[in-house]
Amino acid sequence: MNGAEAIGRRMAVVWRIESARIVATLARYVGDVGLAEDLAQEAVLDALRQWPEQGVPANPGAWLTAVGKRKAIDGWRRRERLDDRYAAMAHDLENALDTDAPPWDPDTIDDDVLRLVFTACHPVLAREQQVALTLRVVGGLTTEEIARAFLVPTATVQQRIVRAKKTLRAAHVPFEVPGRSEFPERLSSVLGVLYLVFNEGYAASAGGDWMRPELALEALRLARSLAELVPREPEAHGLVALFEFQASRFGARTTPDGEPILLLDQDRSRWDRTLIARGSAALSRQDALGRGRGYYGLQAGIAQCHATALRADDTDWERISILYEALGRLAPSPVVELNRAVAVSMSEGPATALRIVDELVASGALRGYHLLPSVRGELLHRLGRRAEAKAEFVEAARLTGNERERALLQRRIDAAD
Amino acid sequence: MKYMLIMRSDDAAVEAYKDIPFEEVIERMGRYNESLVNAGVMAAGEGLTDASEGVVVDFSSQPPVVTDGPYGETKELFNGFWILQVSSKEEAVEWASRCPLGPGSKLEVRRVTELEDFPQDNEWIQKEAQWIADAEAKKAE
Numbered sequence: 001m002n003g004a005e006a007i008g009r010r011m012a013v014v015w016r017i018e019s020a021r022i023v024a025t026l027a028r029y030v031g032d033v034g035l036a037e038d039l040a041q042e043a044v045l046d047a048l049r050q051w052p053e054q055g056v057p058a059n060p061g062a063w064l065t066a067v068g069k070r071k072a073i074d075g076w077r078r079r080e081r082l083d084d085r086y087a088a089m090a091h092d093l094e095n096a097l098d099t100d101a102p103p104w105d106p107d108t109i110d111d112d113v114l115r116l117v118f119t120a121c122h123p124v125l126a127r128e129q130q131v132a133l134t135l136r137v138v139g140g141l142t143t144e145e146i147a148r149a150f151l152v153p154t155a156t157v158q159q160r161i162v163r164a165k166k167t168l169r170a171a172h173v174p175f176e177v178p179g180r181s182e183f184p185e186r187l188s189s190v191l192g193v194l195y196l197v198f199n200e201g202y203a204a205s206a207g208g209d210w211m212r213p214e215l216a217l218e219a220l221r222l223a224r225s226l227a228e229l230v231p232r233e234p235e236a237h238g239l240v241a242l243f244e245f246q247a248s249r250f251g252a253r254t255t256p257d258g259e260p261i262l263l264l265d266q267d268r269s270r271w272d273r274t275l276i277a278r279g280s281a282a283l284s285r286q287d288a289l290g291r292g293r294g295y296y297g298l299q300a301g302i303a304q305c306h307a308t309a310l311r312a313d314d315t316d317w318e319r320i321s322i323l324y325e326a327l328g329r330l331a332p333s334p335v336v337e338l339n340r341a342v343a344v345s346m347s348e349g350p351a352t353a354l355r356i357v358d359e360l361v362a363s364g365a366l367r368g369y370h371l372l373p374s375v376r377g378e379l380l381h382r383l384g385r386r387a388e389a390k391a392e393f394v395e396a397a398r399l400t401g402n403e404r405e406r407a408l409l410q411r412r413i414d415a416a417d
Numbered sequence: 418m419k420y421m422l423i424m425r426s427d428d429a430a431v432e433a434y435k436d437i438p439f440e441e442v443i444e445r446m447g448r449y450n451e452s453l454v455n456a457g458v459m460a461a462g463e464g465l466t467d468a469s470e471g472v473v474v475d476f477s478s479q480p481p482v483v484t485d486g487p488y489g490e491t492k493e494l495f496n497g498f499w500i501l502q503v504s505s506k507e508e509a510v511e512w513a514s515r516c517p518l519g520p521g522s523k524l525e526v527r528r529v530t531e532l533e534d535f536p537q538d539n540e541w542i543q544k545e546a547q548w549i550a551d552a553e554a555k556k557a558e
Binding site for chain 1: 419454455456457458460461500502504505507508510511512531
């Protein structure tokens with residue numbers, strides 16, 4: 001590896017660890033997340049040019065932050081003649097500039113990072129913009145990495161980020177943690193972004209991979225971080241718990257060839273016990289706050305039932321049915337209802353479950369959703385109605401966008417003959 | 418992937434550490450650990466008590482010889498470890514290099530084995546996984 005390449009690799013790691021704090025610190029100085037991210041990126045380019053010759057500074061984060069601030073000052077200086085206000089800002093910022101000083105005050109940096117998280121997930125942004133901006137400025141992923149994770153062209157991600165920055169600026173979104181009245185809704189938007197990122201990695205909605213673990217693990221890392229920033233928020237811990245339990249199965253969800261293995265058929269000895277223990281710990285933290293479990297905590301509870309069942313036969317399906325029932329009341333959703341039907345089929349039998357599924361079919365709510373015929377096919381299969389089951393599997397295979405899943409369904413179709 | 422940071426210090430470093438106020442040691446290490454937790458990479462970690470309280474079981478002969486205190490010819494003492502869940506070896510090394518340790522101390526960075534590292538058809542590998550599963554299931558009850 002030559003010098004520049006080694007520096008590039010080092011920079012990638014430094015950026016991953018420090019980017020949120022660098023951008024957050026710069027954003028507090030300049031009051032604009034978009035500008036802060038641009039300044040940080042320019043600082044990175046400077047570093048890639050200078051470090052191979054000058055060596056990596058002792059505190060790379062401090063260096064990048066200081067250079068970013070210097071660039072902000074230079075930008076304002078150029079506009080000095082236009083407006084005295086910029087001169088004053090440049091002067092103040094210059095006084096605060098010191099490349100040897102710790103890059104951030106440990107007592108305020110957490111607040112700044114939290115401001116960054118809330119800003120990246122601000123409701124003036126479209127969900128896909130929130131996702132791209134969060135992964136970019138909070139997660140420290142490159143545009144190429146985000147594009148690869150979501151199977152979209154790099155230019156698309158680039159455009160989402162540029163547009164998000166412009167929107168934040170146009171809407172004059174302040175770099176702030178929302179006040180008490182807005183807080184619950186804004187936090188739920190942040191949790192929603194992480195949930196979406198995790199699910200995209202956990203059950204890839206398109207393409208050849210059944211899942212993209214790196215993306216889900218990134219969401220897990222960000223969720224753990226967020227829970228430390230808002231430790232009094234029960235659902236932040238619920239979300240962590242859910243991710244830990246789901247991630248614990250990554251080693252068991254596919255065959256070496258990448259074929260999916262369904263939950264009940266998985267080799268449970270391959271589940272990651274460290275993550276399961278961490279999931280239980282996160283759920284305990286949520287419970288200890290004494291405000292009950294919400295949307296994510298209830299899902300985590302369901303995942304915990306699976307994670308702690310020694311054998312598939314030991315699964316407490318009645319408890320899972322009850323948790324789904326609670327989840328369905330809290331956040332009514334046909335998908336939750338479909339999952340409840342699966343749990344009921346295990347605790348009470350396929351006939352009862354089929355009634356729930358048939359109501360769903362009648363309601364039309366899940367039209368086009370491949371798991372509806374997939375589940376219905378499974379229930380019919382268990383009731384011995386083979387021909388009807390096969391027709392459902394054919395329909396499910398037609399509807400799924402995931403190639404691996406289609407192959408799995410094809411095997412069910414072939415087996416039905 | 419998980420990496421273990423194995424902390425080793427020579428006698429001089431251990432002695433030098435005794436000159437720093439304990440509060441300061443705790444504060445520095447506490448901040449480091451907090452940064453690991455806040456970054457979402459800390460999976461586990463423990464520190465060890467003084468090696469003089471330890472016991473060495475030496476398998477050079479059969480039956481093994483049991484002696485009190487640190488291993489006689491050891492120049493470096495194993496003092497503690499972290500397990501980090503990170504995306505690359507480089508990231509583990511970057512975190513390791515931020516640990517507030519001084520001259521005479523070292524961190525060894527080693528990848529923690531995963532199931533894939535072992536032959537899956539081995540009876541004992543399967544048994545071990547089952548034991549861990551049993552223990553976890555009991556804990557959850």
